[in-house]
Amino acid sequence: MLDAQERSAHCPVCENECLIPEGGTGRCGRYENSRGAVVERFPDRYLLSCPIKIETMPLLHFHPGARFLQLSTVGCNFDCPGCISTVIVREMNPDSRALHRLTPEQVVEKAIQHGCDGVTFLMNDPLAAFDTFIAVAKQAKAKGLKVGCASNGYFSRQAMERVIPLLDCINIGVKGLSDSGYQDCAGFKGVSPVLRNIKLFHEAGVHVEVACIHKRDNAGELLELAAILRTISPGIPLQVMRFIPLEGADPDQEPLIRDTEELCVTLRQFLDHVYVFNSPGTDMLDTVCTECGERLARRDFYGPMGARLLKVDVGGAPPVHCPVCGHEAGMTGLPTMSGFKEKHFQGGYPFTRALEIVESILIAMGAEDASETVSVWEHLLCNHKMQDLHHDIQRTDKYAELVRFFGSLVGRETAAEELATYLEEKTERVRRLCAGQKHSPRVYYAMGKPLFCIKGERFENHLVELCNGISVNRELELGGRPGMSIGRETLIRLNPEVIFISSFLSNSPDVFHQECEDKGIDVEAVRQRRIHTSPIPSSDFGSPKWVLGLMHAANAMHPEAARFDIDKEAREFHDRFYGGDFDPLGVNRSFAKPNSAWRWDVPVR
Incomplete structure (x- = not known):
């Protein structure tokens, strides 16, 4: 009879190579040892399957504008602090009835029915459902579809041998360059497996783009990463994700959009294409010809971790090139422009x-x-x-x-x-206080930078109207999500008297004011310095904390009538509904959690 050690088996999926006893599971909880064979516990189950544009994945240089079927399961082989996908990797039950079952054949048929060019696993890592991913990839390739994924890149060597022949494109999220940082995320062998796999994917002809978070204290690591990527290929696009502090993340680590943009200017000395994400209104999502500076593709912010293709101008059959100087554009495949739109709350984050x-x-x-x-x-x-x-x-x-x-x-x-x-x-108290005011100020709601305009139908503009204001955002027909960039002349024509900056993806009012002056945005709100963002993060949309943002808006729009003590109101709200003290320094950008220290007493695993 075999003893317990002999009945154990190493998981072959990720580089952690968990040693799993018979009948047990690995650290991620997604694989079990069944009679000496490591098998996936929850195969062919999807939380989400819907068509998206490839930029939502996000990939910017692979068949721009192509339509892919997004596939998301639950769980992850990592456990990163401040994870943007916490609700599906840690909190959604992997055996939930919300997950729908699809065979690989049904997945591929759904992709074809939706006119997709390929299938892609994202939001949680395909390493959490690797056998399912491989089965879908094989079926997709057999039907002539492309295969992609977004991953932390912690594939074992054995997994690499299985996935490379099937994979067309991948976004690899690098967690930094320190082994200790990876170990904090449950990547117990440090960063080296990820760097190894980036090189192996690239050498095998897989289209690779790399994403990395920018925090206040890690600019040096990003510069080092860019130097390493350059030794593999200076053409690998680097997506710099400005840090959004969610879940247990430290809110003090969030950099200004301006700081991330300045870092990326330096990073472009190492790599041909560096992009700024999580920064509404930035023009550093655009692709520029590295030879002549022609703008080859224009993109806009499209929610956390996402981009939206607005226009692409490249010529020729692959490899496509700059129409002005003929230099290669560094893109894989031909671009596609269509009127396809993703549904609300579907696609990406x-x-x-x-x-x-x-x-x-x-x-x-x-x-x-x-x-x-x-x-x-x-x-x-x-x-x-x-x-x-x-x-x-x-x-x-x-x-x-x-x-x-x-x-x-x-x-x-x-x-x-x-x-x-x-x-x-x-709400009724705010409405009554403000309704008695004779003047209804014209109010503009931005997100991030001055020219990113929130769509008129959104909740934030409803709050403006409750405070007896005129939402100038409603005067514009806007696409995108949660809005889109507008022209300088458009904002000048709107001439708002008050400007609010979203409290989710926000900006310093002083920096915002300076950017308005730099761009020559001469409107009443800028002249009078009536530019505001709520002192409570994420308090003007989503969470019930919006009531604090409403009171702050009333103060800003009608200071002669509304004099809410926001700090006092926040303390009372937290005490009454969260059962704890309000610490303004501990509140981050999370919609869900009251502060960065909050945890479920009984988590779902």
Whole structure:
């Protein structure tokens, strides 16, 4: 009879190579040892399968504008602090009824029905469902579709041998260059496997783009990473993700958009193509010819970690080139421009933000463990209610109805009524205070930089109108999500008297003001320095904390009538609905969690 050690088996999927006892699971919980064979525990189950543009993945230099079927499961082989996908990698039950089962053949058929050029796994790592990924990839290749994924790149050598022949493109998220940083993410062999795999993918002809987070204290690591990538190929695009502090992440590590842009100017001395993400209004998502400076592709911010292709101008059959000087554009494949639009809360990370909004409501009504949130997620997903959710969170009255409805789903009607009534009473007080003012100021709502305009139908503009303001955003027809960049002349024509900057992807009002002056944006709000962002992050959309943003907006728009003590209101709100003290230094950009120290008492694993 074999002893316990002999019945154990190493997991062959990721570089951690967990030693799994018979009947046990590895660290990630997605693989088990069944009679000496390591097998996937939850195969062929998807939380999300929907068509997206390749820039949502994001990939910028691979068949620009192509349509792919996004596939997302749950779980991850890593456990990164401040993960933007926490709700699906840590909190969604992997055996949830919200996950739908599709065979590889059904996945590929769905991609074909939606007119997709390929399939791609993203939002959580394909290493969490590797056998499923491989099976889908084989079926996709057999039908002439392309195969891609976004991954932390921690493939074992054995996994690399399986995936390289099937993979056309990959976005590899590098967690930094220190072994200790990787170990904090559960990458126990440090960074070297990732750098090895980037090189192996590139040498095998797989299209590789690399993403890395920029924090206040890691500019040196990004410069070192750029130097390393240059030794592999200076043509590898580097996506610099400006840090959004979510979950348990330190809010003090968030850099200004200006700081990330300045770093990327330096990084372009090493690499041909460096891009700035998570920075609405930046022009550093555009592709520029490295020879003559011609702008070859124009893109806009498209939600966290995403980009939207606006225009591409390259010539010839692959490899495509600059139409002005003929220099190669550094893109794989021909571009495609179409009118296809992704649905609300589908495609990329806006989906996870939607789940966070639901979670924020449950936490504010006193939910004690993650399973209560999961049950509401399941209701919405199983009944195809995500589009309704997007509609219902755009008005305060509908929001209060949602609170009561979610409370009824989890048996917390009394707590839900208390929260909904509080929101309604505060909203009515603001409305009455502001309604008596004779002047209704013209208000512009931006996100990040001055020229990124939030869409008129969004919740933030509803708050402006509750404060007896005129939302100039509603005067524009805008696409994109959560809005789009507008021209300088358009903003001057709107001539707002007050400007608000989103409290999610925000900016310093002083830096914002300087950028307006630098761009010659001569409007009343700039002349009078009436530029504001809420002192409470993520308090003007999504979370019930929007009521604090509403009171702040009233103060800014009608200081003669509204004099809310926002710090006092925040302390009372946190004490009443979160059962804890309010520490402004501990609040980050998370919609869901009250502060960076908050944890579920009973997590779902």
